[in-house]
Amino acid sequence: MGAKVTLRTEVLPSTGSPHRSMVSTTMTVSPLMVGVGISDTGTQRGDNQDSYRMADASGGDSRLRTLFAVADGMGGLLHGRFASTVALQLFFESFLRDSSSNAERVLRRSAEEAHFGLQQAMQQLGIPRMGTTLTAACLEGSRMSLAHIGDSRAYLIRSGRAECLTHDHSTAGELVRMRILSPEKIRGHARRSELTKGLGLGLFVQPDIHHITVCEGDRIVLCTDGVWSVIEDEELANASAASESPLEFGRTLVDLAMERGSEDNVSAIVIHLNQVPTEGRRAGGLLDRLLGRKRGAVHAGRTRTPADTRML
Amino acid sequence: MLKPGDQFDGFEIRSHIARGGMSDIYRAYEPAARRDVVLKIPDSSGWGDPVQFERFQRELEVTQTLDHPTIQRGLGSGSVDHIPYLVAEYVEGRSLRELIDSEAPFAPPRAEELIRKIADGIAYCHEHGVVHRDLKPENILITAAGQPVILDFGLALTRKGRRITYPKLSSIAGTPEYMAPEQVDGQRGDPRTDLYAIGIIFYEMLAGHPPFEGDNPMAVMGQHVFRSIPRLDRQEPAGPESMAAIVIRCLQKKPDDRFPDVRAFLEALDHPESVDLAILQTAGGKEAADPYLRNQVLVALAISLGVLSAVALLAIFLQWVHTGG
Numbered sequence: 001m002g003a004k005v006t007l008r009t010e011v012l013p014s015t016g017s018p019h020r021s022m023v024s025t026t027m028t029v030s031p032l033m034v035g036v037g038i039s040d041t042g043t044q045r046g047d048n049q050d051s052y053r054m055a056d057a058s059g060g061d062s063r064l065r066t067l068f069a070v071a072d073g074m075g076g077l078l079h080g081r082f083a084s085t086v087a088l089q090l091f092f093e094s095f096l097r098d099s100s101s102n103a104e105r106v107l108r109r110s111a112e113e114a115h116f117g118l119q120q121a122m123q124q125l126g127i128p129r130m131g132t133t134l135t136a137a138c139l140e141g142s143r144m145s146l147a148h149i150g151d152s153r154a155y156l157i158r159s160g161r162a163e164c165l166t167h168d169h170s171t172a173g174e175l176v177r178m179r180i181l182s183p184e185k186i187r188g189h190a191r192r193s194e195l196t197k198g199l200g201l202g203l204f205v206q207p208d209i210h211h212i213t214v215c216e217g218d219r220i221v222l223c224t225d226g227v228w229s230v231i232e233d234e235e236l237a238n239a240s241a242a243s244e245s246p247l248e249f250g251r252t253l254v255d256l257a258m259e260r261g262s263e264d265n266v267s268a269i270v271i272h273l274n275q276v277p278t279e280g281r282r283a284g285g286l287l288d289r290l291l292g293r294k295r296g297a298v299h300a301g302r303t304r305t306p307a308d309t310r311m312l
Numbered sequence: 313m314l315k316p317g318d319q320f321d322g323f324e325i326r327s328h329i330a331r332g333g334m335s336d337i338y339r340a341y342e343p344a345a346r347r348d349v350v351l352k353i354p355d356s357s358g359w360g361d362p363v364q365f366e367r368f369q370r371e372l373e374v375t376q377t378l379d380h381p382t383i384q385r386g387l388g389s390g391s392v393d394h395i396p397y398l399v400a401e402y403v404e405g406r407s408l409r410e411l412i413d414s415e416a417p418f419a420p421p422r423a424e425e426l427i428r429k430i431a432d433g434i435a436y437c438h439e440h441g442v443v444h445r446d447l448k449p450e451n452i453l454i455t456a457a458g459q460p461v462i463l464d465f466g467l468a469l470t471r472k473g474r475r476i477t478y479p480k481l482s483s484i485a486g487t488p489e490y491m492a493p494e495q496v497d498g499q500r501g502d503p504r505t506d507l508y509a510i511g512i513i514f515y516e517m518l519a520g521h522p523p524f525e526g527d528n529p530m531a532v533m534g535q536h537v538f539r540s541i542p543r544l545d546r547q548e549p550a551g552p553e554s555m556a557a558i559v560i561r562c563l564q565k566k567p568d569d570r571f572p573d574v575r576a577f578l579e580a581l582d583h584p585e586s587v588d589l590a591i592l593q594t595a596g597g598k599e600a601a602d603p604y605l606r607n608q609v610l611v612a613l614a615i616s617l618g619v620l621s622a623v624a625l626l627a628i629f630l631q632w633v634h635t636g637g
Contacts, residue, residue: 044362078356128313128355129334171530172498180496180534189498263362 003064004030005056012038012251022254026247027054027066032275033139035068038250039267042226043258049073049080050224050267053088057138059100064277065140067095068269070152072224074198075130083118083132087199090114091134103138104209107147111136111199111207118200131200134207135166135222137269142276144214149207150198153228155236156212157219162237164228165210169197187229219249220271226264227257246270314338314353321392323351323399331355334364339402348402349387354395367466368396374442374465375400382433384453384463403461408449408513417520420551427514428581430460434510435574437462438503443469445501447509448490449516469500488532489522493565496533504567507574511562518544518551523563537565543595553592554584560595 009025022040029035037052050072057067069091073084094110111134122130133150146154148166151173155162167177171191175181186192199205214220219240231239231253239256243249250270257266313336318325323340326348330337338351352371354364368389375386375398385401408426418426430452437444444451446467453461488496492508495501516522523542524535541563544556558580564570571577580587 075356174530175496175533178530178534180530180537181498185498190495190500191498 003032004028006030007054024247024250025052025054027056029056029064029066032064032277033066033271033273034246035066035269035271036246036250037068037070037267037269038247038254039265040254040258042262042264042266044263045265047081048265048267049075049084050226050265051081051084051088052222052267052269053092054269055092055096057092057096057099063100063140065099065103065138067092067099067136067138068220068222068271069134069136070222070224070267070269071132071134071199072150072152072226072265072267073130073132074195075127079127079130080132082121083130083200086121087114087118087132087134090117091136095138103140103143103145104211107136107138107145107209108207111147111149111205115199115205122200131195131198133169133195133224134199137220137222137271139214139271139273142213142215144212144220146210146212147207148210149205150195151193152222152224155221155223155228155233156214157221157237157240158215158217160237160241162221162233162240164233165212167208168192169208170195187232192229193225214273214276216273216276218273218276219246220273221253221268222271223253223268224265226262226266227253227268229264230257230260230262246272320351320353321390321397323349325351342399350384350400350402352398352400354397365396368398370468370470371464371466372398374468374470378437378440378442380433380436382429382460382462383437384461400463403453403455403463405453405455405461408452408454408460411454412449412516412520416517417549418517420518420555423514423517424555424581425458426454426460426517427510428578430462430513431510431574431578433460433462434506435578437468438506438574441470443501443503444506444509445469445495446490447506447513448487449513450487452513469502488529488536489516489524491533491536492567493537494567496537502567503573504570507562507570507577508567510574510577511559511570514562515541515544515559518555518559519547541595543592545592552584553589554587556595557587557589557591558584560591564594 006028007025009023012022012024022038025037027035035054037054039048039050039052041048050070052070054068055066057065059065069088071084071088073080073082075083091110091114094113095106098106114134118130133152134147135152135154136147137154138145146165148154149169151168151170154165156165167173168186171194172181172186172189174196176183176186181189195201221236239252240249243252250268253268254266313328314320314325316325316327320340322344323342326339326341328336329339335352335354338353340349340351342349354368372386372389375384384403387399387401389396389398391397434444444462444465446464451462451464453463455461490509490512492501492505494505512522524532524539526532541560544551544559545553558577562570562577571580
């Protein structure tokens with residue numbers, strides 16, 4: 001049984017405004033998983049500074065590996081969108097160049113390359129301040145590796161419960177980590193968005209790396225703060241339970257965030273795991289290669305970019 | 313960034329004063345009015361950000377509404393290519409931060425005179441429905457005549473104002489030395505939040521340093537919540553007990569335990585003989601439980617116990633081997 005990867009992009013009407021639309025991308029890795037990315041400008045901002053991407057990142061050794069990431073850019077009208085788009089492009093290009101390496105190592109190095117790439121762009125273009133969050137998930141068999149920096153989040157939804165897998169790199173997030181602030185107060189905190197870490201910010205970048213064992217039926221959500229700031233963890237689990245497909249779930253999240261008056265752009269990737277191969281080996285990988293299936297086809301939230309796209 | 317001599321919407325840039333928050337602040341000349349003014353222009357990272365725009369609108373509204381010698385006067389606003397900017401009166405002076413860094417600790421009469429003027433301006437703001445919420449020596453200029461002038465109302469809370477969150481790119485945690493415990497907790501704050509900052513500034517002028525310091529801004533915030541204030545009358549140089557008691561009252565963790573308003577604080581300064589000195593007993597005493605520190609201590613204890621147990625087991629094992637087990 002070979003894993004077949006297909007990508008489809010749709011433009012859906014936005015709940016936020018009848019004049020706007022939201023982009024949705026579905027990556028199906030049949031029969032193993034479905035990943036859906038969805039992004040909307042929202043009602044408060046003039047532009048969408050969020051980006052998302054997903055890719056078949058399988059290496060040359062027949063292991064099936066998929067990579068998903070969301071990024072929330074900052075730097076004002078001119079540079080916020082640029083920061084998140086460029087960071088994801090650099091991150092994916094770096095990852096796909098060496099996708100057969102150890103997941104932790106390649107995630108870390110790809111985040112560093114994206115960070116230094118952003119800093120270089122700032123220097124060359126004379127941009128005073130620009131940065132982005134990055135929350136990326138690399139799935140390989142039953143193992144999921146997360147790379148995380150900033151205040152976007154990754155959730156695991158299992159058995160009707162949503163568990164946040166990441167720690168917010170914001171002033172309020174640090175206060176929670178130090179047990180100065182109780183976690184339930186973070187959504188309403190004035191310093192919820194004030195970042196302590198981000199790609200492009202500071203001299204060096206140290207993403208948090210987590211490894212999680214995933215099971216059949218799990219759903220993973222990567223989302224920007226436009227989503228989680230107005231939706232409680234329990235509501236996230238309930239919305240998942242009420243949605244049959246990942247697309248329906250993603251759409252529900254965006255609509256709910258709009259309804260609640262989210263002040264930011266709203267973006268999420270929902271991954272539904274139908275099956276989990278035990279060893280991360282791509283069944284029929286050799287056959288796939290003989291049939292000439294390209295590896296590393298990347299799909300971004302806004303632009304489709306092949307893996308061999310030249311760096312900016 | 314604009315350079316001296318550049319023209320900006322009819323103003324001639326004289327110098328770049330500072331970068332505050334996400335804006336650049338310039339001294340400029342306004343030929344039409346033949347005066348120097350301050351221009352506050354957001355840097356490109358804030359363009360298109362509704363939060364930044366709201367901060368600008370609020371600052372303009374507040375500074376144009378208030379009229380007090382202690383408040384920097386707003387003169388107007390404009391926009392160039394849809395980028396808004398603010399115009400405010402230019403005040404010649406040194407910041408209270410510079411004065412504290414070079415001359416503190418101040419003699420108690422000097423500190424009292426300055427804090428009275430600052431508190432009077434803040435009381436005026438509160439009476440007009442404005443809470444500053446970001447009072448710190450960096451935001452207070454002292455003119456050559458010794459008049460404090462309070463700047464930067466970008467975070468001010470007004471009666472109608474909606475909640476403003478800090479943008480992602482704002483400098484990490486600002487200046488946590490002046491944050492009230494309720495601000496650390498994420499609450500909007502009220503006039504007693506400004507009273508707490510007044511207490512910290514008063515303390516710093518008298519002691520030469522704020523009560524809570526540290527390299528990590530979060531740890532400083534934690535101290536506001538969990539640590540008790542050191543007694544000023546036991547510092548070097550020791551301040552008068554009544555003044556120490558007034559400061560401690562301003563710096564109570566719960567807003568309800570502070571003076572009810574800034575006027576009550578000024579009244580206490582007018583009548584030091586009637587200040588209740590018993591409040592000094594609450595200062596510098598037993599620390600409130602700090603869960604972060606407590607956790608660290610528990611971890612250290614657990615590790616120590618683990619190491620001791622391992623050594624004991626090893627000793628027993630060696631003894632057993634030695635005795636021929």
